[in-house]
Amino acid sequence: MSPVLAGVSQLLALVAALALAHRPLGDYMARVYSSDKHLRVEKWIYKGIGADPDTGMRRSAYLRGVLAFSAASVLFLYLLQRLQGVLPGSMGFSSIDPDQAFNTAVSFVTNTNWQSYYGEQAMGHVVQTAGLAVQNFVSAAVGIAVAVALVRGFASSGSRTAASGGTPVRAGELGNFWADLVRGVVRILVPLSVVAAVVLVACGVIQNFSGIHEVGQFTGGSQQWNGGAVASQEAIKELGTNGGGYFNANSAHPFENPTPFSNLFEIFLLLVVPFSLTRTFGRMVGSLRQGYAILATMATIWLGFVALMMWTEFAHHGPAFDLAGGALEGKETRFGVGASSIFAVSTTLTSTGAVDSFHSSFTGLGGGITMLGMQLGEIAPGGTGSGLYGMLIMAVIAVFIAGLMVGRTPEYLGKKIGTREIKFAACYLLITPALVLVLTAAAMALPTPGDSMTNSGAHGFSEILYAYTSAANNNGSAFAGLNADTQWFNSTLGVAMLLGRFLPMVFVLALAGSLAEQRPVPVTAGTLRTEKPLFTGLLVGAILIITGLTYFPALALGPLAEGLAS
Amino acid sequence: MNNSVANTARLLAAGLRALLVLTVVCGVIYPLAVTGVAQAFFHTKANGSEVTSGGRVVGSSLIGQQGPGLDYFQPRPANGLGENSVNTQYRLILSGATNRSGDNAELIKWVKEAKAAVVKDNSTADYKVRPSQVPADAVTSSGSGLDPHISPAYADLQVHRVAERNGLPVARVQKLVDEHTDGRTLGFIGEPRVNVLELNIALRGMATG
Numbered sequence: 001m002s003p004v005l006a007g008v009s010q011l012l013a014l015v016a017a018l019a020l021a022h023r024p025l026g027d028y029m030a031r032v033y034s035s036d037k038h039l040r041v042e043k044w045i046y047k048g049i050g051a052d053p054d055t056g057m058r059r060s061a062y063l064r065g066v067l068a069f070s071a072a073s074v075l076f077l078y079l080l081q082r083l084q085g086v087l088p089g090s091m092g093f094s095s096i097d098p099d100q101a102f103n104t105a106v107s108f109v110t111n112t113n114w115q116s117y118y119g120e121q122a123m124g125h126v127v128q129t130a131g132l133a134v135q136n137f138v139s140a141a142v143g144i145a146v147a148v149a150l151v152r153g154f155a156s157s158g159s160r161t162a163a164s165g166g167t168p169v170r171a172g173e174l175g176n177f178w179a180d181l182v183r184g185v186v187r188i189l190v191p192l193s194v195v196a197a198v199v200l201v202a203c204g205v206i207q208n209f210s211g212i213h214e215v216g217q218f219t220g221g222s223q224q225w226n227g228g229a230v231a232s233q234e235a236i237k238e239l240g241t242n243g244g245g246y247f248n249a250n251s252a253h254p255f256e257n258p259t260p261f262s263n264l265f266e267i268f269l270l271l272v273v274p275f276s277l278t279r280t281f282g283r284m285v286g287s288l289r290q291g292y293a294i295l296a297t298m299a300t301i302w303l304g305f306v307a308l309m310m311w312t313e314f315a316h317h318g319p320a321f322d323l324a325g326g327a328l329e330g331k332e333t334r335f336g337v338g339a340s341s342i343f344a345v346s347t348t349l350t351s352t353g354a355v356d357s358f359h360s361s362f363t364g365l366g367g368g369i370t371m372l373g374m375q376l377g378e379i380a381p382g383g384t385g386s387g388l389y390g391m392l393i394m395a396v397i398a399v400f401i402a403g404l405m406v407g408r409t410p411e412y413l414g415k416k417i418g419t420r421e422i423k424f425a426a427c428y429l430l431i432t433p434a435l436v437l438v439l440t441a442a443a444m445a446l447p448t449p450g451d452s453m454t455n456s457g458a459h460g461f462s463e464i465l466y467a468y469t470s471a472a473n474n475n476g477s478a479f480a481g482l483n484a485d486t487q488w489f490n491s492t493l494g495v496a497m498l499l500g501r502f503l504p505m506v507f508v509l510a511l512a513g514s515l516a517e518q519r520p521v522p523v524t525a526g527t528l529r530t531e532k533p534l535f536t537g538l539l540v541g542a543i544l545i546i547t548g549l550t551y552f553p554a555l556a557l558g559p560l561a562e563g564l565a566s
Numbered sequence: 567m568n569n570s571v572a573n574t575a576r577l578l579a580a581g582l583r584a585l586l587v588l589t590v591v592c593g594v595i596y597p598l599a600v601t602g603v604a605q606a607f608f609h610t611k612a613n614g615s616e617v618t619s620g621g622r623v624v625g626s627s628l629i630g631q632q633g634p635g636l637d638y639f640q641p642r643p644a645n646g647l648g649e650n651s652v653n654t655q656y657r658l659i660l661s662g663a664t665n666r667s668g669d670n671a672e673l674i675k676w677v678k679e680a681k682a683a684v685v686k687d688n689s690t691a692d693y694k695v696r697p698s699q700v701p702a703d704a705v706t707s708s709g710s711g712l713d714p715h716i717s718p719a720y721a722d723l724q725v726h727r728v729a730e731r732n733g734l735p736v737a738r739v740q741k742l743v744d745e746h747t748d749g750r751t752l753g754f755i756g757e758p759r760v761n762v763l764e765l766n767i768a769l770r771g772m773a774t775g
Contacts, residue, residue: 001754009754048587049580064577072581093653121650121658130593137592138585178584185588190596197600204628207604207612212656215616216623218763219633223625224657225614232600236592249661252709254628255614260756318668324677326702330663333642333703333715336757357709358646358663367667459667481665566669 007310007338010264011303014342017268018275025272026279026291032187033148033180034284045182053182056173059513062149065177066142066505070109073135077105080131081123090124091211103490108135110501111143111383113237113244113353113476114493116485120226120247125209132244133233137193140240140273141184143385146505147277148284149174150389153512154413155285158519172517174509188273189240196235196269203265204258205231230255238269241383243353243476251343251356252332263335263356267343270352274381275299277388285413289531294391296536301380301543302349305373309341312365318566321363330358341366348373351383353476360455360463360479364566367459367479368559371466374473375551376543377432383474389508395530396425396511398542402528402535412530414520424511431503433550435472435496440465440554442492449488454481458565462558467493472500619767627764630714636687637731638766639716639724642703643680647711661710680705684723693726715759718747732773742768 001009038046038053046053057065078101080087085095096104100116107114108131117123123132152174201207210227217223230246234256237243247253257263275295282291314337316327331340340357347354348370359370373380379390396412400422403410410417417425443449443464453460463482470477471493478484484493529535604612617627625631630641648660666673681697684704688695701719721743729739746765749758 001750003757006750006754006757013754045584045587045591049584051580051584065581068574068577068581069584070581072578072585076582076585091653092655118648118650118660118662121653121656121660129597130589133597134585134589134593138588178580181584182588185592190592193596194600198603201600201604201608201612204611204615206614207601207608208614209601210613212658213614215614215625218619218624218631218638218766219635223631223659225626225629226658227614229597229601231604231612232597235600247661247710249663249710249712252663253661254626254630254710254712254714258615258628260751264755316668320666320668320670320673320677321702323674323681324702324705325700326706327668328702328708329666329668329673329706330646330709331706332708332710332713333717333759334713334756339756355709358665360665360667361663361673363668454665455667455670457669459669462667479665480663562667562669 003336003338004310004314006336007341010339011306011342014264014268014271018271021272022276022279022295025276027283029188029276029280030283032183033175033280039186042182042186045186046178049178051178053176053179055176056170057176058172059174059509062174062177063506063509066146067502069181070142070502073109073138074105077108077131077135078102080127081105084124084127087124087126089126093122093124096122099487099490100485103494106494106497107476108132108242108244109139110474110497111139111240111242111351111386112471112474112497112501113242114471114478114497115244115476116490118248119245125228128233128246129229133229133236136233136236136240136242136244137185137189138181140189140236140242140384141181143383144184144188144277145177145180145385146508147385147388148180150392150508150512151281151284153515154415156516158517172513174512174516189236192239193232193235196239197231199265200231200234200262203262205234205262206255207231234266235269237354238266238352239273241270241274241350241352243347245354251354252358257356260334260339263339263343266354266356267346270350270354271346271381273384274350274387277385278381281388287531290413293531293536294395296533297539298379298381298387298391300536300540301376302345305345305349305369306342309345309366309369310338312363312369312563313337313341316363317563318363327363327366330361332357344370345373347477348475349376349378349380349382351378351386351474353470355477358480359466359477360481364559364563367462367466368555368563370477371462371469371555371559372547372551374469374475375436376547378473378475379543386474393425393428393508393511394543395539396421397429397546398535398539399528399530400425401542402538408526411521411527414523415515415518416521420514421511424507424514428504428507429546432472432500435500436465436468437554439468439472439492439496443468443488452483452486452489454483458558458561462562465554465558468496471496474501617763617767619770624767625763627761628714629712631763634766636727638769639721639728639762641762642713642716643676643705643707644711645676645707659712661712663709663711664707677705688723688727690726690730695723699723714761714763716762718743718758718760721747721760721765728769732769734773738772739769742772
């Protein structure tokens with residue numbers, strides 16, 4: 001079997017596994033967020049929080065819950081790192097400096113997992129398991145909660161006491177944030193992670209608390225390794241589309257990703273929740289076909305990007321790769337070019353940012369594909385929750401564009417998309433490009449940030465463009481030659497992550513609230529049928545054109561210039 | 567004003583309580599439960615898949631080691647590996663890649679030099695290596711710098727040198743390489759590969775035994 005055929009076969013196996021998993025998981029998640037029953041353990045948790053999970057929240061209350069929880073999380077994680085030097089169970093590792101601790105705290109709370117530190121030398125057991133890994137769970141659950149709130153906005157009948165699933169909902173209410181958060185963790189992410197972590201250990205991922213470990217070497221002498229609870233963190237790192245590695249080499253490190261099977265399994269994990277949420281969406285709005293239209297849009301873009309990536313990586317244009325006879329720099333032998341291409345596309349089209357190979361050493365065009373994937377807004381299939389709400393915002397934009405063409409007030413899922421709704425969607429759409437382009441321009445214009453580059457020329461510019469793209473879109477992967485542990489990058493990337501996560505959520509919840517107040521309008525002959533392939537085509541087109549217009553000039557200076565030169 | 571400050575404080579306190587409770591679930595119970603299962607059922611793997619040779623632990627079958635002499639099979643280059651710069655009471659290996667782009671002058675130089683070295687080192691009196699025979703993995707650094715594998719092509723290339731330096735017949739060393747070559751999982755997942763540490767342990771056994 002040729003490497004190309006093996007790569008395509010792995011892609012097909014992945015598609016089959018996702019197709020099998022998305023129905024039961026999607027249906028299960030729909031039941032989780034529609035149920036009016038609480039598990040016993042959840043009741044204990046609500047008692048601990050001091051929250052009543054049955055109170056319906058309007059958009060402002062829901063948003064306050066999201067922001068309060070996230071603010072407390074940033075503060076807690078910051079302090080945990082600052083106090084590492086005196087915490088027991090930290091192997092004597094010193095405390096993290098303030099700017100890096102801020103950056104890392106924001107990074108994990110925003111589901112970004114950008115890392116300006118080296119995991120193996122900086123973070124002890126306590127910070128890794130009780131700090132960083134916890135955020136891997138809860139930041140993912142917050143993302144799903146916000147997505148579910150938006151879906152409830154579409155699904156709401158807008159009347160006073162309609163029953164949706166179970167709990168009676170009043171007009172304008174979006175559910176209860178604490179209940180959504182806790183259910184996402186307890187009923188979805190923890191059970192899935194336990195299974196995934198055990199599978200990973202069976203492949204060879206380490207799971208111990210043995211601290212620094214002195215081991216003999218083949219040539220004599222010894223080497224020192226980190227022990228750690230790696231498998232438990234790896235599982236949720238992929239499932240929650242977080243991406244922050246226990247080790248610096250992330251999922252390229254053999255202790256995080258030891259075999260070809262574990263690699264394919266990890267790609268499956270990082271895709272399964274975002275793809276399945278389209279089924280959850282379909283169930284909750286009462287039309288599975290609407291879910292399929294969204295799923296088809298995501299799958300089309302994902303498959304197209306994988307195909308492009310495999311093409312450019314197997315063709316390996318670039319002086320060093322031509323000389324070597326293949327684009328294997330930064331790639332592991334056991335994965336090869338095919339599987340590394342699938343991983344790279346999947347991690348940047350979701351908000352994961354884990355890597356099994358290093359994007360900076362991809363071909364010029366390959367690096368461009370990873371950047372463009374993030375710049376689409378990470379919606380194909382996107383992060384846990386954030387992918388679905390990002391795609392639904394694009395769907396609102398697409399029906400608006402279609403409405404302009406035929407001169408009719410657009411509607412989506414029975415809700416009118418009026419001035420207010422389109423303003424919220426447009427604001428959502430503008431935030432990340434503004435952060436990426438303004439901060440990249442600032443870093444290029446100032447004298448010192450450029451000193452952090454490892455490569456020069458077009459690729460050096462790409463390192464900085466990639467960093468802000470990754471931060472503002474909450475991805476977390478990097479053209480890792482950039483030395484990002486400087487005050488400038490720790491601070492500005494931290495701000496980009498914060499604003500890139502929570503400002504969009506403000507507009508998503510604003511839109512959700514506004515939709516939830518509306519009564520649905522009946523479908524007529526003039527309604528755009530958003531469950532049909534025509535709409536999927538329109539949506540794919542809208543996404544590519546809007547992103548292309550926004551980022552083309554910047555991409556032309558970086559990856560396109562590099563890719564076309566070789 | 568006072569009212570809104572009090573409300574904000576109450577909300578933040580609720581957020582903090584939620585975080586602490588969920589930290590117990592996700593940050594204490596979950597990792598300990600997984601560790602318990604892992605240590606009970608996958609003891610060797612959960613502790614790093616250590617391998618022994620001559621009654622001594624000589625590393626992990628998952629972690630590639632730099633520096634076996636030319637008597638042994640060579641791993642891939644690892645120009646991205648580093649040493650720890652903080653917590654220097656330990657000597658930690660920092661995993662990592664070079665992150666050099668395809669048009670980076672340094673990377674081009676590394677590849678050129680590695681290729682020349684592979685050709686020179688592996689050519690013996692009756693076996694001349696041509697530059698076109700050198701596979702890509704032999705001259706590029708992996709993502710982790712700890713890649714435990716090389717391609718079967720790179721292992722085959724080293725057979726004559728290793729056989730000559732250890733006074734072994736070429737056919738026997740080639741057979742050893744073939745025995746240590748893993749195909750794709752289920753025929754299509756990943757790439758064919760040879761584990762360098764395990765191969766070198768077997769070679770040492772053959773050369774001394």
